[in-house]
Amino acid sequence: MMQTKQVRYIIFISIVLAATLLLVLFLRVYGVLQDTQASTNVERTKVVIITSDVLGDQSWGSLAYKGQLKIEEHFPVSVNLYDDINVKNDRIITETIVQAADWGADLIIGHGREFSEPFENMALWYEDIHFVTVHGEAHLSNQTAYSFHQGEFEYFAALAASLKTKTNNIAILDPFEGSERNIEFINALEYYLPEANFYYEAVNSRDDGEKAVEIMEDLLEQGVDVVYSRGNAYNPDIIHMAKNIGFYVIGYLEDQSYLAPNHVLTNVMNDIPQVYMSIMNDYFSDEGLPAGSVLLSDEDGVTGLSPFGAMFTEEELEFIHEEIERYKRGELSF
Known part of the structure; x- marks a missing residue:
C-alpha cells in the first residue's frame, strides 16, 4: 500500500514538473515570437x-x-x-x-x-x-x-614605388582626369626619389580594361616599371599584364595582391x-x-594600406615603417 502511494506521488510530481517545463518553454517561444513580430513591425x-x-x-x-x-x-x-x-x-x-x-x-x-x-x-x-x-x-x-582623404597613405605608396623602381620611371593610371587629386603621391615621390620621372594618364573609364592595357603598353615603352593603378575594375587587367611582362603595381580600393603576389607592392585601401x-x-x-x-x-575605418609584398627586404620594410611612425609623430612632412 505504501509503495502504491509512493508511485502515485512520484507520478504526480513528474506531471507537475513536466507541465512547469512546458509552460516555461511556451512562454519563451511566445516571447521570441513577440520580439520577432515587433522587429518586423518596425518602420524601416x-x-x-x-x-x-x-x-x-x-x-x-x-x-x-x-x-x-x-x-x-x-x-x-x-x-x-x-x-x-x-x-x-x-x-x-x-x-x-x-x-x-x-x-x-x-x-x-x-x-x-x-x-x-x-x-x-x-x-x-x-x-x-x-x-x-x-x-x-x-x-x-x-x-x-x-x-x-587617403593622401597620407599615398605618401607611403610612393615610398614603396621609389624603393622598387629600377628605371626611375613611375606612373599613375587614373580612371578619370584628376592629377590634382594625387598631390600626396607626387610630393612623396619628389621627396624620396627626386630624380624620378613621373607619368600621368587617364583611361576615362573605371572598367575599360582594354583601354587601360593600351595606355599601359605606351607607358612601358617609355620605361615605366611601377604604376599606381587606380581603376579597381580594370586593375586586374593591369595586374595580369604585370605578372606576364614583369613590372610592379600599386593596387587600389581593395587588396588585390592575390592576383599577382610577386608584382603588387601594396594597395591603397578604401573601404567603401x-x-x-x-x-x-x-x-x-x-x-x-x-x-x-x-x-x-x-x-572612421575607410582608408589604409594593405601589407607590403614579399619583394621588400627586411631593411626596406623597417625603413617604411619608421617613416610612417615619423609621419604620425609629426616629424615628417612632404
Whole structure:
C-alpha cells in the first residue's frame, strides 16, 4: 500500500514538473515570437542606391552592392539598388529618382561624384528626401557628400614605388582626369626619389580594361616599371599584364595582391561599404545627416594600406615603417 502511494506521488510530481517545463518553454517561444513580430513591425527607412556602374566582380558598382548588404545587416532599412544608370542621360537619371520617390525613399545615395549635379537639380523638387553622394559636392540643405582623404597613405605608396623602381620611371593610371587629386603621391615621390620621372594618364573609364592595357603598353615603352593603378575594375587587367611582362603595381580600393603576389607592392585601401555605414550612422544619429561635405578619415575605418609584398627586404620594410611612425609623430612632412 505504501509503495502504491509512493508511485502515485512520484507520478504526480513528474506531471507537475513536466507541465512547469512546458509552460516555461511556451512562454519563451511566445516571447521570441513577440520580439520577432515587433522587429518586423518596425518602420524601416527606405534607402535607394544608384550606381552608373554594373555589379560585376571587382567593379566600382560591386562596392555599392556590398554597401547595401552591410547597411541591411546593421540598420532597420529597406534598400533598392539601381545599377548601370547612365548619369549623363537626363531623362534616365530623372526617371530613376522619380521611381525612387514614388517608392517612398527617405534617402537616395549616389555611388560616385558624378551624381552631385543631377542630385542637386532633383533635391530642389524633393525636399523631404535626403540626397547623398560618395565623393562630389553638396550645396543644398538636403544634400550631403561623403569623401575620404587617403593622401597620407599615398605618401607611403610612393615610398614603396621609389624603393622598387629600377628605371626611375613611375606612373599613375587614373580612371578619370584628376592629377590634382594625387598631390600626396607626387610630393612623396619628389621627396624620396627626386630624380624620378613621373607619368600621368587617364583611361576615362573605371572598367575599360582594354583601354587601360593600351595606355599601359605606351607607358612601358617609355620605361615605366611601377604604376599606381587606380581603376579597381580594370586593375586586374593591369595586374595580369604585370605578372606576364614583369613590372610592379600599386593596387587600389581593395587588396588585390592575390592576383599577382610577386608584382603588387601594396594597395591603397578604401573601404567603401564602411562609407555607407558612416552615412547610416549619421542618418540615425540624434543630429541626423549634416548638409554639405563630410570628410572621413582612417579613424572612421575607410582608408589604409594593405601589407607590403614579399619583394621588400627586411631593411626596406623597417625603413617604411619608421617613416610612417615619423609621419604620425609629426616629424615628417612632404
